[in-house]
Amino acid sequence: MSAVPTAPPPRPAGRWARLGWHWRHDPKIELWIMWWAMFCFYQLFGVVFALMTRVMPPPKPWWGQARIVQWFSDNHDGLLWGFGICFLISGLVASCNALIGYSMRRMSVSRAFPYAYIAIYSLSTLPGMLLAAILLTVGAMRPDRDPAILSWIYDAAFMTFVGTMGVFLVGTAIWMLAILLDRNRVFPLWFGYLNICNLLTEVVVAPVWIFQEGPFAWNGVITFWVDTLVFVVYTAAFITLLRRLVLREDFGEGVLPDLAAPSAGRA
Amino acid sequence: MGASSLPLSPHRSPSRGEGCHGLPGQADIWYLVGFEALVFSSYFVVYLLYRSWNPDLFLQSQQQLNQNLGVLNTVILLISSWLVARGVQAAREGRHEAAGKQVWMAMGLGLLFVGSKLLEWSLKIQAGFEFSTNRFFSFYYFLTGIHVVHVLFGFVFLGVVLYQLGGPRRRSQPVIEAGAIFWHMVDFLWVMIFALLYLMR
Amino acid sequence: MSHETDRRLALVFALLTGVTLLSWWLGAGDDRQAFSPDAALSLAVILMAAIKLRMIVWEFMELRHAPLRVRRGADGFLWGIVGVMLLVYAFGSRMQV
Structure with missing residues (x-):
């Protein structure tokens, strides 16, 4: 950590004083802000989509119009509050994309990789999250509309939410390539390979457009449950690895140093 | 930038697995x-x-598959795997040209596999068995389809292996073994x- | 040395192909007759596939050179999942959701 140009004052003892020290003198403060923004975003995303709006796990794709209208009225408050939060925090996605783009800039690969990744993933927020949120909010706000229209909204919301994965597929492929080509060891190789699994889940969801029930519908065992598990493992892995990246960052060139042996006592 | 754009550069992982101690190839590919x-x-x-839950439907549908084509597919893949294993052995002994030949042949067999799968699917579709015909055929197209996607990924891995076998400065035995393991x-x-x-x- | 490995790989390949043909003969021997449920045959076919799979992983992927702990883990995973598959085959019809 000798890359810091001017030596900062020594770290004070108290908890709050230390926080203040980090705020003023820690050269990584901006990276940490981005990391915490990303961390909070994924926590809130889970709370909003699983607990408040009841979108994950998704309701049944085979429901008739009456049942769909009832679903909208049952979840009216959860949908409005949940997606209200979602619209407020959706900007935090940018911090996630930025940090991942930053990780690729630290690699020994062309700048084209982070630019392409950021462009694609900022686009992917729309089909992956916002479109579903907008559609379901419209449904919750206009309960007196024709049930046929409401069930169209319901179908459209869940099909875009689960089924539109092409942008994620290409984005993941770009990140994977960058990690596998990189010589600065920003990410371990196994995470590069794990991208293959995440990428394949985006292929697996395609049958959602065809089936209304069974393992390949939008709430199916294979297309929803297995896919979501893989996605959760993948997301947890990259959040942890990005934290480690911030810890390891030396603001230099070349190979990124390993963590300063916290396991020295163990070894 | 020129030197850094080599795919899977050799300096990446210290060669962990040539002896009897670590895992073969890179530990990472085993994850x-x-x-x-x-x-x-x-x-x-x-x-x-x-x-x-529905054994009769599955049995009846299974009978529509061509077992002989399935066996042929299996044997094609087994031969290609054998060739790749021989290729890894040859690379380990420094016979890189021989290794390259084996891997080329394995890729050829992989292409044959994909071709035979396309043929099988088109025959099934002509006979009226499609993705949404019944639950068995959904699983049939899903499992064979996702597997063929893996074969396509395998071509990329073997391509990297061939690239590395091509020149002495690009070679890295762990990366070659990782491609073979995939x-x-x-x-x-x-x-x-x-x-x-x-x-x- | 090289000759030895070559022979070993060839032997493994021959065994794999042999088991494949055996399971083919078992599973497709009654060509075009009506398929009927057959637990013994299914058990045999799945076990043969598991043995083939293990041979590929141990010989071609060279897991047999891995540390004992890893080999035990892989074995545990393989036979565990085969066990689950056979249980589902046998009792799945009672697990209606």
Whole structure:
């Protein structure tokens, strides 16, 4: 950590004083802000989509119009509050994309990789999250509309939410390539390979457009449950690895140093 | 930037696994194998569950598959795996040209596999069995389809292996072994898919 | 040395192909007759696939050179999942959701 140009004052003892020290003198403060923004975003995303709006796990794709209208009225408050939060925090996605783009800039690969990744993933927020949120909010706000229209909204919301994965597929492929080509060891190789699994889940969801029930519908065992598990493992892995990246960052060139042996006592 | 754009550069991982101690290839590729095995196991269990809920439909549909074509597919992949294993051995002994030849042949057989799958699908579709015909055929197209996607990934891995075998400065035995391990994984996944879709009753 | 490995790989390949043909003969021997449920045959076919899979992983992927702990883990995973698959085959019809 000798890359810091001017030596900062020594770290004070108290908890709050230390926080203040980090705020003023820690050269990584901006990276940490981005990391915490990303961390909070994924926590809130889970709370909003699983607990408040009841979108994950998704309701049944085979429901008739009456049942769909009832679903909208049952979840009216959860949908409005949940997606209200979602619209407020959706900007935090940018911090996630930025940090991942930053990780690729630290690699020994062309700048084209982070630019392409950021462009694609900022686009992917729309089909992956916002479109579903907008559609379901419209449904919750206009309960007196024709049930046929409401069930169209319901179908459209869940099909875009689960089924539109092409942008994620290409984005993941770009990140994977960058990690596998990189010589600065920003990410371990196994995470590069794990991208293959995440990428394949985006292929697996395609049958959602065809089936209304069974393992390949939008709430199916294979297309929803297995896919979501893989996605959760993948997301947890990259959040942890990005934290480690911030810890390891030396603001230099070349190979990124390993963590300063916290396991020295163990070894 | 020129030197840094080599794919899977040799300096990446210290060569961990040539002796009897560490894992063969890179340890990293084994994480992928383990995770893929987990994901595919879940598909297999779901398939067997749906199968046991409707055994008659599955049996009748299984009878529409061409077992002979399935065996041919298996043998094609087994030969290609064997060639790749021989190629790794040759590379280890420094006979890189021979290794390259083996890997080329393995890729050819992989292409043959993909071709025969396309043929099989088109025959099935002509006979009126499509993705949404019934639950068995959904699983049939899903499992064979996702497996073929893995074969396509395997071509990329073998391509990197061939690239590395091509010149002395690009070579890295762990990366070559990692590519081979991915190809063998594609092979063993097919072995299980073949048993579950074509053979079991 | 090289000759030895070559012979070993060839032997493994021959065994794999042999088991494949055996399971083919078991599973497709009654060509075009009506398929009927057959637990013994399914058990045999799945076990043969598992053995083939293990041979590929141990010989071609060279897991047999891995540390004992890893080999045990892989074996445990393989036979565990085969066990689950056979249980689902046998009792799946009672697990209606």
